[in-house]
Structures are given as structure tokens and as C-alpha cells.
Amino acid sequence: MTSHFLHMLVYSTLVSAFFALLLRNGKREQLRLGAVLWLSMVGGALVLAWLMFPFPR
Amino acid sequence: MPDDAASTGKTAAAIALGWVVPGLGHVVLGRLRQGLLFAAIIWGAFGLGLAYDGRLALRDHRQPLLTTLQVIANLGVGPADVAARLAVYGEPAYSMTRGAGAREDPHRAEIFRARERTGGANYGTAYLWTAGLMNLLLLFDVWDIARGRRPLP
Numbered sequence: 245m246t247s248h249f250l251h252m253l254v255y256s257t258l259v260s261a262f263f264a265l266l267l268r269n270g271k272r273e274q275l276r277l278g279a280v281l282w283l284s285m286v287g288g289a290l291v292l293a294w295l296m297f298p299f300p301r
Numbered sequence: 302m303p304d305d306a307a308s309t310g311k312t313a314a315a316i317a318l319g320w321v322v323p324g325l326g327h328v329v330l331g332r333l334r335q336g337l338l339f340a341a342i343i344w345g346a347f348g349l350g351l352a353y354d355g356r357l358a359l360r361d362h363r364q365p366l367l368t369t370l371q372v373i374a375n376l377g378v379g380p381a382d383v384a385a386r387l388a389v390y391g392e393p394a395y396s397m398t399r400g401a402g403a404r405e406d407p408h409r410a411e412i413f414r415a416r417e418r419t420g421g422a423n424y425g426t427a428y429l430w431t432a433g434l435m436n437l438l439l440l441f442d443v444w445d446i447a448r449g450r451r452p453l454p
Contacts (some may be wrong), residue, residue, distance in 0.1 A: 250376070255424075255431070256429070259431065262343075265342075
């Protein structure tokens with residue numbers, strides 16, 4: 245697997261699952277925090293990438 | 302101390318076991334589901350880290366603070382880190398130099414740099430260090446559970 249995007253998805257999944265399990269009790273709360281963290285990481289990275297797109301390397 | 306707090310001996314044992322085998326500290330304290338899920342996450346990250354030639358950090362006297370922190374992050378997963386170093390370096394190497402000398406060991410340095418040059422090494426390093434740091438965080442959680450500060454819902 246050499247895709248940056250896939251690594252980002254895998255990494256975000258591992259980290260959000262970990263913190264959801266660590267910081268919340270109960271499946272419902274864990275799923276909610278996990279989803280918020282995952283969307284924040286993936287969405288934040290995509291927004292940042294989009295903002296940086298016009299700038300030359 | 303809360304009524305459901307574990308004894309000092311059991312607390313120490315749970316923390317030690319949690320470091321030796323990620324997730325086992327929670328299992329010892331009766332949180333089987335949590336322990337298994339934590340184990341799957343940490344072993345998954347550690348396995349991906351090794352598969353992508355992540356950096357098994359070596360302490361370097363030219364950057365002592367940074368490289369020491371990297372070694373600590375690696376060591377978070379417990380003896381699995383030693384086993385990984387045995388497989389990669391052929392010895393449990395934790396320093397770029399051998400013994401008290403200041404010159405870097407050419408064998409270790411060559412392996413270290415060859416792994417860094419592979420395509421996925423940066424990803425692998427992120428996975429390895431994250432696995433170690435997550436397990437170190439888990440040890441604090443084990444402490445809190447053992448002290449009765451994390452009741453089940």
C-alpha cells in the first residue's frame with residue numbers, strides 16, 4: 245500500500261478507535277466520539293490539502 | 302480510596318502486564334472486551350509499523366533528547382520492541398554507538414539508514430511510535446481503573 249490517502253484513513257481509524265475506547269464508556273458514546281475524531285482527522289486533512297492546493301511546492 | 306480499588310500489588314502487576322502485553326492490564330482488571338480491543342489496535346499499529354520498515358530508533362549522542370524520546374516511544378509496546386530489534390539489527394540495539402565509544406556502529410547505522418530509504422518508512426515510523434505511545438497512555442488508564450477512578454457504566 246503506497247497511497248498516502250489510504251494510510252491516512254487507516255491511521256485515523258486506529259487513533260480514533262483508541263481514543264473513543266479510552267475516553268468514553270458505553271458503545272453509543274464510543275461510536276459517537278470515534279466518528280467525531282475520525283471525521284475531524286480525515287476532514288481536517290482534506291480541508292488543509294484543499295487550502296494548500298493553490299500554493300506552489 | 303474507592304471500595305472497588307485494587308490492592309497495590311494487583312495494580313503494579315496490572316501495569317507491568319499491560320506494558321509486557323498491550324491490553325493485558327485491562328484484562329487482568331476484568332475489562333476483557335476493552336483489553337482485547339486495545340490489544341487489536343496496538344498490535345495492528347505495531348504490525349503495520351514493522352511491515353512498512355518503521356524506524357526502530359537508535360539513541361544518537363548528536364541529538365540526545367530527540368532520539369531518547371523516540372526510543373521511549375518505541376519501548377512503549379514492551380518486549381515486542383526488543384524482539385523487533387533482534388529481528389532487524391540482530392541484537393537488542395538501542396544506541397547508534399556501541400559500548401562507551403562515541404563512534405557510530407557501522408552495522409547498525411547501515412541497517413537504520415537502509416530502512417529509512419524504503420518507500421513506506423515514514424508511515425511505518427508513525428505507526429510504530431503511535432503504538433508505543435498508545436500503550437503508555439493505556440498504562441495510565443490501567444492505573445486509574447485499579448484505583449477505582451474509572452467505574453464501568
